[in-house]
Amino acid sequence: MALRTDKELKLYYSISEVARMFDVNESLLRYWEKEFPMIAPKKTGGNVRQYRKEDIENIRLVYHLVKEKGMTLAGAKQRLKQNRESAASSAEIIERLKKVREELVSMRKELDYLT
16 A cells, blocks of 8 residues: 555645645736636635645646646637546646656766766
8 A cells, every 4th residue: 555645545635735736826826716716725714725735736727728838728618618628637637747757867967977
């Protein structure tokens, strides 16, 4: 059984934690929340946002379309409306490739160190 980190066990994340995950401003997350109804964090009595894993996955999808693919918000909305599954699959593949690249870079550094 794989060990889980504390982050994987959390049910809710603060807006600052989510902003750090994507290296964006909190204000951008609030803006995307208004523009994309699928991003709907729970709000506590003091209007403090609590993001669930589903919200973070939706943000990851919007981030992929807007920041990585360079789409406009209107274009991203249209893409999600037309074929959300395809957009999600594309974002997931890119995320996996980034992790593979990180692992390969790490392995190369180790090999360079050994030689």
